[in-house]
Amino acid sequence: MTVPETAPPPVVVDGESLTVEAVQRVAVGGAPVHVPPRCLTVSDLGRTPRAHGDRPTAPAGPKTALAQENLVRSHSAGVGRLFAEDEVRAMMVARLNLLAKGHHPVRTEVLSRLVHYLNLMLTPAVPQTGSSGAAGDLTPLAHIAEALIGEGTVLHDGRPADTGSVLVRRGLEPFGLRGREALTLMSGNAATIGLGCLLVHRALDQVRHAEVVSALLLEVLGGLDGAPVRGGDAGGAHRGTADCAANLRDLLRGRTRLRGERPDRSPAVRSVAEVLGPVRDTLRYVAGALEAQLNAGDGEALLRGADGAVHGGGLPGHAATPALDFATIALTQLGALAERQLARLLSGEPRYGLPRSLVAADPALNSGFAGLRHTAAALVAESRALAPVSTRPAAAEPMEGPSATGLLAARTTRKAVANNDRVLAMAFLAAAQAVDLGRHYEGMAPATQAAYDALRSLVPPLGVDRHMASDTELVAATLSSQHVLGALAHRARITLR
Template sequence: MTAVLETGLSQPAQTAKPVISFGKGRISIEQINAIAGQAAPVGLSDDAHFAEKINAGVAFLDKLLQEDGVIYGVTTGYGDSVTVKVPLSQVYELPIHLTRFHGCGLGEHFTPEQGRAILATRLCSLSQGYSGVSFELLNLLVAFLNHDIVPCIPQEGSVGASGDLTPLSYVAAALIGERDVFHQGQIRPAAEVMAAYGLNPVTLRPKEGLAIMNGTAVMTALACQAYQRAEYLTRMSSRITALASLALQGNSHHFDDILFSVKPHQGQNEVAGWIRHDLNHYEHPRNSSRLQDRYSIRCAPHIIGVLRDALPWFKQTIENELNSANDNPIIDGIGEHVLHGGHFYGGHIAMVMDTMKTAVANLADLHDRQMALLMDTKFNNGLPSNLSAATPERRYINHGFKAVQIGCSAWTAEALKLTMPASVFSRSTECHNQDKVSMGTIAARDCLRVLQLTEQVVAASLLAVQQGVQLRIARGELCFSSLTAELQQMLHSLQQQHAQISEDRPLEAELRLLVTQLQQQHWPLYQENTDAQR
């Protein structure tokens, strides 16, 4: 049966755009995300050395099979069944069984965008040339991406070592024409969609089922998407803090460049520079009625800066995993080595995701505290209760952002609850063969959930701080012309979409729109000419 997705129609890949080539040179997080967002088609390198590695791996495996060599997962069973010798007459059936018995994933499906990231990430690993796969398989992965044929992959069922076996079995199954795929806004049988494009299901060669499944592609693909969202949140959190400082009539000297020069964390200083720029500190330095603002304003660069300073390590680690051969065994066709190891172990991604989700949740907590200051007349320096812009005679029944702040507390609490590291919950499984596992995929899924919750808090905070600033301007307590051009433009844009809340109205639709805009990075923030570059 054909099911129509609520997400709408997927658009075909645009072949006029520059092709991202796999097989020569490193692939970046940004390239994986571009492929996931259908912003670029893909292809394979025409580099001669790349072709030599791929062809040598296939030829070497064929040679070993002729010599009756013992290769894990090729002539043996899987996992604890490594001691089971598979008759050569059944070697070509073994990969199909691998894909089928792992077809037990549960939970929601990854979105088509996430599925494209997973396909591209697995293609990157296989294109390293150490997995013993054929060009036929690589070319089919390329065709899936360029025709937007995305396997329906359940989110649950991976312990992150021996790789993302169960979710990646849905990739392998689709390539052999089994199970379902997302295509043009519908869920359809893989074989049916492939036939429409003249694509033949691949016959998996020995090792190819294992090569597709026994790796870290799911967790790494999710990490690529998480990185992009976390990076943008450091920028938006800085912008919101600046607006909150303006709304609260805070002290801009808290972000002074001399002050931050004596604590030289690069990311922290970058954040302080962004906030200082937004506050127009050099042209219009502002002193608060308090000598020192509360921590959620004064220490914001130190809080946001933790995540900002961790981003280079996150990026390096994610991209190292992305550009690695992370299945088992490793096939060195040119040197004629079969190397049995554990490169499917997702410990590095697990650590990045556990660390990232903690730093991101701290941003939710930061903005939840800023919201509390803005709502409360004991702390907001003369702003109306709950930031309501109601007229004096209507103030009795209007409640402004009261419920939104309650929502922020709920979203923040859930985000903070999810910061328990998944990587410490290793479970011995599969007859104690997989007796220490990474839980990297669960960590990545947790991180994406924390990002979603934090983006909800940030969206609510953005709506609130712009109202606070507008109230100050309307009361003559802040001069609009004293604001930077970037702030003026953003405030004008927000006010066009979100009228001032003078009479209570449902805000769900507006909050959902803001969350979507955050995830699409709708607002360009902090270009090279900002004060942060001084």
């Protein structure tokens, strides 16, 4: 197979049309980026500064260059654990998209440098803590700018390495800044928007995984005539609820084994579409809000009046922070549903023919899945404690107005996503165990069979008790990839909405 056949198609970064999905393709999928020539047009004054009321770029000189480099160095002050490589790449493509708009006086070389780093997989090492929100993502973006000029550290094989040494091995020269290019690279909330785009993409996939787990639950507990399957057809149903009901119908289509008992009417089984539908609608709103910010200028707001133009104060975090809080709240609901489904599977209700805690061996010696119930409840409680970040701003200077710590909101959303991955993994493991114990495999729908087989390719059924944390972490890591959804597409020819 040739390289062109395997290489992902490039993502066009033009400052106007970048999407959440495109950011994910670059950050996670490694797709190359391409900036159209029209976005690289420059003059001797920089990037068309006069068209936007800016002053010409200051001439280059030793003092100017030193001032720019010192600005980057002094603000590269983040601490704590580093962002993952895909997270930093998302921040970089968000920053590149802003510069491609042509609203800032920077040279073509600055854009080209960002393109080179993205396409060569050179990823700056960026600490997670340091953005107060008052001035945007100043500190994390400073760490990216520091790597662009050949200083600081980049991630090499997952570990920080000296940028200068890595550039020498790649045949790249150190890069200097001019005019206001340092401040341009460091201003705005590209770190929040980039990370937010990755998270909302993962969160929407998480809704689909929750629907797969729910379909397995319905296979075991019944409910084909219940609201989760048909409720979305009612007039006036929200789009998310209708999509969830349609997905469940697709997942259960072709099922030949029908249960003779009355279907389970518990809310965890009956109300899947009513819970996951609003979650999907909320996440779609968040994706739209982030895409709007992704393709908008993040400088000072321009207020036009009868007497001319007046620049506003420019508080870049106030649009993204509430949206990310909404995502966290919605994801908490998703996790709570999965935890209740797990509890239902472990209840040992006699009519389902399943032992309490899904114990397969001697119940006097084994506890089965009992331990997972406590951990799942703890994870949901932790997500519920993630209070909305937008209600508790932090200001770094006495005279600053209300700030919005957008990057903290994104990190909070990321925590909710991670918690849900684990709760869903536990529910998935329990549903597969219930399929085994109840001998439900024959007659299952092709899609649920594919999902079951995808899980069993990773983790065997539970006989006697064993260490369960490793199983949970393995399946949780798999849910953040396309392993299960890919199996549905390949074997059952189903692509969930």
